Amino acid sequence: MAHPRLRSLIRSRRSLIARCSIALRVLAILLLSVVLTPDASGQRATVPSAPSQADLRLHGSNTIGETLAPALVEAWLARDGYRDQTRREPVFEERVISGRSGTAVRTVEVKAHGSGTAFASLLAGQADIGMSSRPVQTQEVLAGAEVIGRLDEPGQEVVLALDGLAIIVHPSNPLRGLATSQVRAVFSGRLRDWAELGGRPGRIALHARDDRSGTWDSFRSMVLGTASLSPAARRYESTVELAAAVAADPMAIGFVGLVGVNDRVRALAVSDGGAAVAPSEREVSVEDYPLSRRLFLYLKPGEKNP
Known part of the structure; x- marks a missing residue:
């Protein structure tokens, strides 16, 4: 059964999430320990998977995997005494973090190619933990049910943090806020000039995440609804690249x-x-910001802390 401290943290996750990043580290450290804690035979319990040099593999969300997950992994390694650490990025949006404690080495890979890849990697046995900025979808649950079990079972989905979809512009833009209906009109291409929104005249340049992104799925669900994204939008795998373009x-x-x-x-x-509400940490933590959402970690069924 799940570790009692983990159950307690899950029950009180909202209060933890509303606190500082230390609370997030505690939750993530416990989740990571679920995978690496030995079973009764002294061996790490795993579902058969593809060969990997890593002791732990986190795949999925770019929102989680670019900054938060590597920081949590490094904190977890340090907690276990692996303080001589290195981080490298052999492939775009893939990080390998290693820690050394004496002669012992522990290695973690973090692949951040989008929330959709979290579930594909879990199903293929290529990940131990899936990172997602959206809930697992019904078709993803059904696809994996007979192979690895149901990812929507209690204990397999854990809320890691509250987040918000931020609508970002260049700092010189005079606008300070928009209604969700206006954001929808802009990204669907119905409004194409800033003057139509009360800004300075000029054609609006659209930047959006790609189809594998949970952030895109959240935006489509929370903002676009039945509308389609304008074909004029440039698409990005990376949050960092999109923000740099804006x-x-x-x-x-x-x-x-x-x-x-x-x-x-x-x-x-x-x-x-x-x-209008700005996407501050406070407004997101109490979910008063209209585009608040949750970030998730998914564990393969059967992998629990004994």
């Missing part, structure tokens, strides 16, 4: 998780039938 173009607009907001872009306040 930072370089005064006519640009894009959407990212909160991790993508930096001092080179500005996040707009968003309204959805009420007052």
Whole structure:
């Protein structure tokens, strides 16, 4: 059965998430320990998987995998005494983090190619933990049910953090906020000039995440609805690349998780039938920001801390 401390953290996850990053580290460290804790025979319990040099493999969300997951992995390694650490990126959006404690070495791979790849990797036996910025979809549950078990079973899905979809523009853009209906009109191509929104005249340049991204799935569900993304939008695998493109173009607009907001872009306040709310940590943590969402970790069924 699941470790009692893990069960307690899951029950109180909302209060933990609303606190500082230390709480996130505690939750993630316990989740990572689920995979590496030996079973009764002294061996790490695993589902048969493809060969890998890593002791632990996290695949999926770019929002989680670019910054948060590597930081959590490094904290977990340090907690277990692996303080001599290295981090390298042999392939774009793939990080290998190693820690040494005496002669012992522990290695973790973090592949951040989008939430959709989390479930494909779990199904293929190529990942131990799936990272997703959206809930697992019904077809993904059914696809894996007979191979690895149901990913929607209790204990397999854990909320890691609360996040928000930030609508970002260049800092020189005079607009301070938009309604979700206006964001939908912009990204569907119905509004094409900033002057139509009360801004300076100029053609709007659209930047969006790619189809494998959970951030894209969230945006499509929460903002676009039945509307389609304009074919004029440039698509990105990486949050960092998208934010950099918006930072370089005064006519640009894009959407990212909160991790993508930096001092080179500005996040707009968003309204959805009420007052416009900025995507601050506080407003997201209490889910008052209209585009708040949850970030998830998924464990393969059967892998629990004994």
